[in-house]
Amino acid sequence: MAAGSGGRAGMEGPVAALLTALGYTGQLVKEGVLSQEVEKGPCCPHFTGACSWLVSELKAVSLLEECLTPTTGAEDAETFQLEVSGLLSELHCPYPSLTAGSATSRLNDKQSCLQLLLFLGSELQAARLLRSRQLPQEQQQVPEDAGGGEVFGELAALCRALGVAEPTQDAPVAQLFRDLELKIRDASSSLPEGTVGKPLLSRSLEPGQWEHLEEIHQAMCVEYECRRQMLISRLDVTVQSFHWSERAQQCGAAMGQLYEPLRDGLSSGTGVTLARLLSAREDLSVITRATSQSSREKTACAVNKILMGPVPDRGGRPSEIEPPMVKWEGRRSGGGGRKEKRRGKDRRH
Structure with missing residues (x-):
């Protein structure tokens, strides 16, 4: 009896892993539920519902004719077992525990129920694999x-x-x-609850909406590539201005060795894709000021604590600039303007 119990417990792990791998999201994959539900046999709606789901998925990728109807209570157990008998006959089940004896008593123990789930899951896994190989290459x-x-x-x-x-x-x-x-x-x-967070995109999109979203994405890529290129050009011009001083000219080679590897890593292209939109979480929609306390905890560095000493006064204050005097150079060099021209005409007459 102990050995038999150990064998039954040993099947629960593979069965749960197989159901999860096949995409089943019902109650049986929850921790501790599988063992309790299969113990009830055909009377359990969760167990018969999982069997029905496996058969429906199997019919979608194969030429299977039989189907299973989930039970709602003990009164449907006999009908369900008769349907299972016809299904296993069509699938040519090799397990005597599921095919021999009375059709209404084959699923009366936990091990037979686990065996049925394992067999149907293996059949579905194999059918999907064969189906994928038969699909057109494209x-x-x-x-x-x-x-x-x-x-x-x-x-x-x-x-x-x-x-x-x-x-x-x-x-x-x-x-x-x-x-x-x-x-x-x-x-x-294995992660603590709430670690990943809720997705920012919480609804499904139609094919037309995905195409429109792709157009918006391309337009934004062009816009931000232009902005990045402008910032990179400003950086290049700023670094060039550092080389104008005599001291910088002497250290030009050392400055180049430090700057060029950093500059080579900058690109005007963007790495943002639509896949990033699908992986974005809700916390990205929260806008925080760059000068807020929470932001400064991550952006503050030792450079921010350095205070500049006294610098030369370069002037440039408008209130201290004297307005320029108006100069009449044109009249002084031109010889008197209209009155001089008029006097010349009178003399000729």
């Missing part, structure tokens, strides 16, 4: 055009962050996303 690969290079780069960065092997151009997209989802769920479950 449907199962990450497209190289229409932003495919950007998408592929984001996927590669995500795989590196999760410790997953980077995808290739011929990797099945559906299987890749299922693996990534499983990894993300595992990583998120």
Whole structure:
């Protein structure tokens, strides 16, 4: 009896992991729920609902004809087991514990229920894999055009962050996303509650809205690339002005060695993509003044504490500038203007 109990407990982990990997989000994947629900057998709506979900997903990727109806109580248990019997016959189930004996008593123990979930999950996993191989090449690969290079780069960065092997151009997209989802769920479950936060984009967008969003993104990229280029040009001009002094001319080589590596790392291009919008959290919508106390805690440095000493007075105050005197150089050099011309005419007459 002890060995049998240990074997049943050993199946719960693989079953829960398989359901999660397949995309099931029901009650059975919650900690401690699977063991309690499968103990009830066909009378449990959660257990029969999970079986029904696996069969519906299996019908979507295969030519399966049979289906399962979730139970609502003990009165539906017999009907459910008869449906399971027909389903397993169509799938050619190799497990005698699920196919031998009376059809209405095969799921009366916990181990048989776990065995059924494991079998249906394995069938669904295999059917999805075969389906992905049968799809046309252009449907199962990450497209190289229409932003495919950007998408592929984001996927590669995500795989590196999760410790997953980077995808290739011929990797099945559906299987890749299922693996990534499983990894993300595992990583998120180990974090304290509230660490990640709620997404900033909380609704789904239609294809037309995504196209419009892409147009807005491109326009903003052009705008901010222009601004970045302007700031980089200002930086170059400022650094050039530092070389004008005699002391700087003597240290020009040393200044260049320090500045050029930093300058090479500056680019007018932007690294902001639409994928960053999907990963943005709600806290990014909170606007904080750059001079606020919370911001200064992260931006303050030792340079801010240095006080400048006395500097030469360069003047330039408008109130201390005397207005210029009006000069009549034109009349003095021209010889008298209109009256002189008039006198010359009178003399000729």
